[in-house]
Amino acid sequence: MSKHLPKGYEVLEPFVDFWAVDGTAVRDQRRGESTAVQRKAFYETTKGLVPKALEELDRKPLEHLDDNERCLLNLLLSFAHVTQAVEMLDKAEPRHAAFRGVMRITRSPADV
Numbered sequence: 001m002s003k004h005l006p007k008g009y010e011v012l013e014p015f016v017d018f019w020a021v022d023g024t025a026v027r028d029q030r031r032g033e034s035t036a037v038q039r040k041a042f043y044e045t046t047k048g049l050v051p052k053a054l055e056e057l058d059r060k061p062l063e064h065l066d067d068n069e070r071c072l073l074n075l076l077l078s079f080a081h082v083t084q085a086v087e088m089l090d091k092a093e094p095r096h097a098a099f100r101g102v103m104r105i106t107r108s109p110a111d112v
Contacts (some may be wrong), residue, residue, distance in 0.1 A: 001010065002014045003094055004020065009072055011049075012072075015041075015042050016075065019042055019076065019078040020078065027081050031081045034082075037080050043079070043082050043083065043086045046075065046076075053076055057073055064080055
């Protein structure tokens with residue numbers, strides 16, 4: 001049984017401590033701190049669960065999500081950052097990470 005995530009998402013538990021964080025700036029920071037191996041493992045494990053997770057989370061207004069659902073939402077928001085790194089940038093991610101260091105994310109609509 002998962003201690004942080006809704007039932008059915010136990011396979012994502014190893015990623016909670018690092019990736020299930022609040023705030024776009026923190027998620028971007030984690031992307032920059034992670035290794036290609038970490039990003040790829042998170043991406044590969046998570047990608048097949050995204051449609052089901054979004055469908056389940058969309059059933060409730062954000063303010064009614066319980067702690068486990070909010071944890072899952074934070075993982076999915078981090079997944080969006082990781083997807084860019086894995087699918088679009090791949091080996092160019094380290095070069096682009098330097099630009100993110102100069103053009104820092106401070107907030108986004110997801111933070112409201």
